[in-house]
Amino acid sequence: MNGPDPSRPCLTPESPPHSRGRSCPPSDQLGNSSSSSATTPATDLDSAVQDNIFAQAPSETSSRPLPIPAANALRHLPSPPLAREACDGGARPSPQRNCCDGRPAACNHRAVSDVCASLPEKSFARHFLTSSGTFPSAAEILKKAAFFNSGNRPHDALLLCNAGLEVYAEDADLWNCKGVTLRALGRLQEALDCCREALRLDPGNTNALNNIGVALKERGELLQAVEHYRASLVANPHQPTCRTNLAVALTDLGTKLKQEKKLQAALVCYTEALTADPTYAPCYYNLGVIHAETDDPHTALQMYREATRLNPSYVEAYNNMGAVCKNLGKLEDAISFYEKALACNANYQMSLSNMAVALTDLGTQQKASEGAKKAISLYKKALIYNPYYSDAYYNLGVAYADLHKFDKALVNYQLAVAFNPRCAEAYNNMGVIHKDRENTDQATVYYNKALEINPDFSQTLNNLGVLYTCTGKIGEALHFAKRAIEVNPNYAEAYNNLGVLYRDQGDIEDSVKAYDKCLLLDPNSPNAFHNKLLALNYLENLPENEICRVSEKWGLHFLSSRSPYTSWLCPPVTISPALPSSAVRSPARPSSSSASSSPTSPGDSSASRVIRVGYIGPDFFTHSVSYFIHAPLVYHDKAKFHITVYANVIREDEKTQMFKTLPHRWRSIVGLNEQEVARIIREEDRIDILVELAGHTAHNRLDVMACKPAPVQISWIGYPNTTGLKTIDFRITDAVADPLTTTERYVEELVRMPNCFLCYQPPPDFPKHVPAKPPPVLDHGVVTFGSFNNLAKLGNQ
Numbered sequence: 110m111n112g113p114d115p116s117r118p119c120l121t122p123e124s125p126p127h128s129r130g131r132s133c134p135p136s137d138q139l140g141n142s143s144s145s146s147a148t149t150p151a152t153d154l155d156s157a158v159q160d161n162i163f164a165q166a167p168s169e170t171s172s173r174p175l176p177i178p179a180a181n182a183l184r185h186l187p188s189p190p191l192a193r194e195a196c197d198g199g200a201r202p203s204p205q206r207n208c209c210d211g212r213p214a215a216c217n218h219r220a221v222s223d224v225c226a227s228l229p230e231k232s233f234a235r236h237f238l239t240s241s242g243t244f245p246s247a248a249e250i251l252k253k254a255a256f257f258n259s260g261n262r263p264h265d266a267l268l269l270c271n272a273g274l275e276v277y278a279e280d281a282d283l284w285n286c287k288g289v290t291l292r293a294l295g296r297l298q299e300a301l302d303c304c305r306e307a308l309r310l311d312p313g314n315t316n317a318l319n320n321i322g323v324a325l326k327e328r329g330e331l332l333q334a335v336e337h338y339r340a341s342l343v344a345n346p347h348q349p350t351c352r353t354n355l356a357v358a359l360t361d362l363g364t365k366l367k368q369e370k371k372l373q374a375a376l377v378c379y380t381e382a383l384t385a386d387p388t389y390a391p392c393y394y395n396l397g398v399i400h401a402e403t404d405d406p407h408t409a410l411q412m413y414r415e416a417t418r419l420n421p422s423y424v425e426a427y428n429n430m431g432a433v434c435k436n437l438g439k440l441e442d443a444i445s446f447y448e449k450a451l452a453c454n455a456n457y458q459m460s461l462s463n464m465a466v467a468l469t470d471l472g473t474q475q476k477a478s479e480g481a482k483k484a485i486s487l488y489k490k491a492l493i494y495n496p497y498y499s500d501a502y503y504n505l506g507v508a509y510a511d512l513h514k515f516d517k518a519l520v521n522y523q524l525a526v527a528f529n530p531r532c533a534e535a536y537n538n539m540g541v542i543h544k545d546r547e548n549t550d551q552a553t554v555y556y557n558k559a560l561e562i563n564p565d566f567s568q569t570l571n572n573l574g575v576l577y578t579c580t581g582k583i584g585e586a587l588h589f590a591k592r593a594i595e596v597n598p599n600y601a602e603a604y605n606n607l608g609v610l611y612r613d614q615g616d617i618e619d620s621v622k623a624y625d626k627c628l629l630l631d632p633n634s635p636n637a638f639h640n641k642l643l644a645l646n647y648l649e650n651l652p653e654n655e656i657c658r659v660s661e662k663w664g665l666h667f668l669s670s671r672s673p674y675t676s677w678l679c680p681p682v683t684i685s686p687a688l689p690s691s692a693v694r695s696p697a698r699p700s701s702s703s704a705s706s707s708p709t710s711p712g713d714s715s716a717s718r719v720i721r722v723g724y725i726g727p728d729f730f731t732h733s734v735s736y737f738i739h740a741p742l743v744y745h746d747k748a749k750f751h752i753t754v755y756a757n758v759i760r761e762d763e764k765t766q767m768f769k770t771l772p773h774r775w776r777s778i779v780g781l782n783e784q785e786v787a788r789i790i791r792e793e794d795r796i797d798i799l800v801e802l803a804g805h806t807a808h809n810r811l812d813v814m815a816c817k818p819a820p821v822q823i824s825w826i827g828y829p830n831t832t833g834l835k836t837i838d839f840r841i842t843d844a845v846a847d848p849l850t851t852t853e854r855y856v857e858e859l860v861r862m863p864n865c866f867l868c869y870q871p872p873p874d875f876p877k878h879v880p881a882k883p884p885p886v887l888d889h890g891v892v893t894f895g896s897f898n899n900l901a902k903l904g905n906q
Contacts (some may be wrong), residue, residue, distance in 0.1 A: 130560065179399050224275045233257070234268035247277040254286050263293040281311035288320055292327075293566035296792055300324050315341045319351045322358065331362040342385075349386075356386035364395055372399060377612050390419040417449075424453040428460045431467065440471040443703045465495035480782060483507040499529035508540060512780040513584055513759070515542045527802050533562040537569045544576050545760065552576055567597035575606055586610055601631035608640055615900035617647045638663050639805040646830055647901045657853050660833030664856060671783075673817035673836050674791060704825045719748075723790060723809050723819065725755035725778070726802030726827060731764045753794050755786065755809050778810070787816035797821060801837070802829020824857060826867055831855040 133713055165407035225244075228235035232589075237253055240244060250273035257266035270287035277283055280684035288303035301324045307317040318341035326334035342348060363378030376399065382392040397412030410433055416426040431446035444467050450460040472487030485508045490867035491501040519542055527536040540555035553576065559569040577583070582725035587610055594601040608623030627634050642663065645656045724742070728734035745752055752773035760763055761780065769775050776793070778786045790796045790813070799819035803809035806825050814822055817836040824832050825841040832840075840857040843866040847859055885893050897905060 119621045135905045140469070153156070168417045191691065196661045197712040200841035221310065224272050228268055228272060231766045232268055233262075233265045233273060237269065244276065245273075247273060247283055250277075251282055253349060254283075254290065256292060258286075258290060263290050281307040281314050281317065284310065285314065285320060285563055286319070288324070292320070292324055297324055297327060299638070301694065305860065312345050315345045315348060315351070318344065319348070319354060321350075321355060326354075327359050328774070331358055331365065334358045335362060341602040351521060356382040356389040356392060359385065360392045360395055365391075367395075368398060372403070375399065381856075388419055388422055389686055390416040394423065394429075397426065397429060400432055401429065406437055409433050422453045424450045424457050424460065427453065428457065428463060431460070431463055435467050435470070440467050440474065443467045444471065453770050459750070461494045462498070462702045465491040466502060468494070469498070469501045472508075473504055476508060476511075480785075481511040481780070484508045497528050499532055499535075502528065503532060503535050503538075506535065510542065514780075515546070517583045531562050533559040533566050533569070536562070537566065537572060540569070540572060540576075544572070544579070547760075549576060549580055565596040565604065567593045569602045570596065571600065571603045571606055574603075574610070578606070578610055583610065583614065598631055601627045601634055605634060605637045605640060608637070608644070612640070612644050612647075612901045613675075614897060615903060617644055617901060617904075620644050620901075621648070632666075639807075639809065642805045642830075642833070643828075644901065647904065649904050653852065654854055657831055657833075657855060658906065660831050661835075661856055662833070664833030664835060668815055668836065669836065671812075671815045672789070673815065675817075715750060721753065721795060721797045722801045723753045723755055723794065723796040724802060725757070725786075725813060727759065727760050727763055727801060727806075727808035727810070728802060728827065729754065729756045729768045730760065730762045735764055735768075736872075737826050737867040738802060739768075740868045742768065742773060743870075745773075753796065755790070755810070755813075756809055759808055778813075781809070783816055785811040786810065786813045787818035798823065801823050801832075802827045804830070804832055823860075831857055 152601065204781035225235055225238050227818055228238070238250075251268055254266040254269045257263070257269065267287065267290045270283055270290055272282070273879065274285045283301050284307035288300040288307065291297075291300035291303060301321060302316045304321045304324065307314055308321065318337050322334040322337035325331075325337065335355065335358045338351055338358060339621060341351050342355065357729055358381035358861050359378045363375040363382065363659050366372075366378060367375040367637050367897050377394075379392050379399075379425035382389060386392075392418040393412045393684075397409045397416065400406070400409035400412060410430060413426045413430045413433070417423045417430075418559070420426075426451035427446050431443040431450065434440075434441035434446060444464065447460045447464040447467060449721065451464070454460075462622065468487050468491035469627075472484040472491070475487065476484035476663060485505060486783075488501050488505045488508065491498060495501070503525040504522045506518040506525060509515070509518035509521060519539060522535040522539045524819070525532050529535075536555045536559035540552040540559065542552075543549075543555065556569050556573050557578070560573075563569075569591050574586045574593060577586035577589065587607075590607045590610060593600055593887055594607070604623045604627035608620045608627065611617070611620035611623060621641055622635045624644065627637040628641070631637070642656070642660055645651065645659065722745070724738065726734065726738075729738070742754070754768065754773055754775050755774065755778050756768075757778050758763070775788065776794075778789075783791075790799060796819040799814070800822045800823045801810065801814050802825060803811075804824060805811070808828055809827075811834060814832075814834055815836055821839075822837045823839045823841060824837050829846065829854070835856050839860050841861050843864065846866060847861065849861075851859075885891065
């Protein structure tokens with residue numbers, strides 16, 4: 110009824126346009142937002158100016174030719190004639206414009222004077238143009254404008270460019286510089302017009318081609334931008350910045366095509382992008398996204414690793430590596446990658462969320478192998494990363510419920526529905542807790558809330574059937590049990606509960622059929638085989654030894670997944686001397702593992718030492734078994750026996766508190782797995798004789814008995830037949846319950862007590878003398894039969 114909810118990791122989407130690139134110089138950029146890639150245009154400035162302005166630029170890589178493998182694939186898309194013309198024309202020298210002194214060839218001094226006078230009086234541009242007494246050359250104006258741009262002073266740069274173009278109207282580089290400046294001012298169309306004028310004046314101007322590409326990319330015209338970058342590189346292949354710009358544009362074009370479901374075309378773009386610039390990390394990242402989404406996780410991981418090699422701070426790539434590993438079931442690897450992502454950016458929300466999911470899933474995984482306590486620590490850690498994660502609170506509730514810390518479980522279930530009001534599982538589990546606390550009204554409220562969210566929630570339908578079974582509303586119980594099976598025909602536990610309903614109605618045959626259906630669907634059902642074996646005791650006309658045969662078959666299956674101890678930390682003991690002289694033992698079984706033949710580890714071999722006896726069971730509360738175990742716990746000879754009670758009591762009551770006051774050691778084993786309980790019995794308490802009191806009834810601990818933690822193990826009181834476990838050496842009975850003529854082949858050796866094998870101890874407030882009322886037969890002439898047992902025990906015989 111309790112279970113963890115699946116978590117869904119999420120992949121970071123493809124890098125959007127303007128994805129991360131390597132750092133670039135601050136001067137003459139057509140895009141310098143924090144998320145933009147390097148798009149720095151080249152210039153024709155002299156080396157001294159380049160050293161001054163581009164001091165932060167990365168060292169130029171060795172030149173390489175530019176293959177264009179994607180060109181054919183993209184020919185169906187239109188390309189601007191301008192770029193083709195530039196490519197066809199190749200690199201051509203700029204027209205000769207200046208005399209040898211760098212001044213205008215035919216400078217009109219009056220025109221120059223008018224240009225300077227038109228500038229604001231205190232502007233830097235006017236000061237620069239007039240300070241030397243002669244009008245600067247175009248190269249000098251270009252150098253100063255670039256300086257203003259690098260200092261984030263585009264208005265001054267624009268004044269200079271405009272003034273220069275009044276005099277040097279045919280200078281392509283000045284037109285290109287004006288375009289760069291207008292781009293910095295956000296005047297994109299004017300920037301394009303200026304760069305195109307530069308290209309008209311100098312068709313081979315690679316800077317203009319590159320900057321047109323940057324502006325077109327800014328406008329979302331990716332294919333046209335790609336064509337201009339290609340043209341620039343055809344004119345001059347030795348442009349690292351242009352190669353990077355081409356890689357950026359192709360990557361963004363690939364992302365756009367991928368969003369249009371054109372995966373093959375996107376892959377072509379990414380491939381050409383890496384040909385242009387093999388160091389462009391976002392391209393590897395986007396290739397990783399495609400491979401992850403097309404079920405090729407191992408190639409995706411290779412792409413992401415290359416992206417992080419090129420950019421060790423690539424948070425999205427680390428995040429996606431974690432998501433891929435999580436989907437592969439490699440939770441610890443996923444957590445490691447999420448940690449790397451958060452080391453790059455501690456506030457990256459997607460990695461914070463994914464880390465919470467992975468830790469929660471790891472907790473659920475380790476709960477099965479290492480127990481609820483380990484899981485709880487991981488769930489709490491998950492909430493450090495995402496304190497609003499409903500699934501972590503839900504799974505904390507499940508873990509606390511497994512440890513029977515139900516108040517803490519309820520708190521976490523409430524938090525789960527606070528952060529996810531549609532968490533039907535949490536409402537269901539709160540209903541289970543209130544039902545177990547016999548708060549049936551509140552349990553019904555929570556179950557109904559779960560069904561409001563999911564009317565076909567088979568677990569809740571089943572649980573309502575259980576609730577109505579417990580309250581005696583058999584009609585409603587049958588309705589919900591059958592409804593649970595209707596919505597989920599493979600729901601094994603619903604068949605188990607249907608079997609309980611049939612049994613309580615006295616319909617044992619249908620009960621056994623329902624249990625068999627449960628076991629067919631789930632051979633390891635924790636309850637169905639116990640219930641089936643118990644129900645077989647109520648069936649009439651079973652073949653001889655049928656119960657023993659089925660029980661032994663179950664025992665072999667149950668033991669197949671466990672490793673019983675074969676040595677103990679206490680010396681061998683035998684129960685024979687402690688038996689009354691009139692007690693009778695059946696002949697020993699051929700396969701018996703009784704203490705007389707069991708190997709032991711060295712210990713206190715004194716024959717007079719106190720024998721350590723343990724009683725293990727769930728019924729140390731107001732239950733029929735408690736009235737029969739009471740006397741032995743009180744009247745054991747304390748000089749000869751040391752008693753330990755291993756109580757698996759789900760709901761303690763006043764009777765439980767009374768048992769705790771008796772002079773013996775009390776250990777609650779609720780929520781402890783079989784290995785831990787067996788370790789305590791064997792290593793800490795060193796029990797000689799372990800007595801189980803429940804057999805195949807509810808909340809038994811036959812799992813502990815299967816581990817054989819004590820050298821002598823006994824079944825007594827709570828079950829009327831063989832357990833089927835060969836790790837249990839003896840079953841205490843008497844000659845009435847199991848006559849000497851019994852032919853059943855029990856796996857335990859029978860020890861028959863004289864007279865009766867158990868003794869009833871009434872409650873202390875039970876009246877000693879109750880006057881009997883006249884039987885109804887005296888007045889009505891009809892014999893009345895009554896029974897406080899369940900209907901399953903009433904048969905034709």
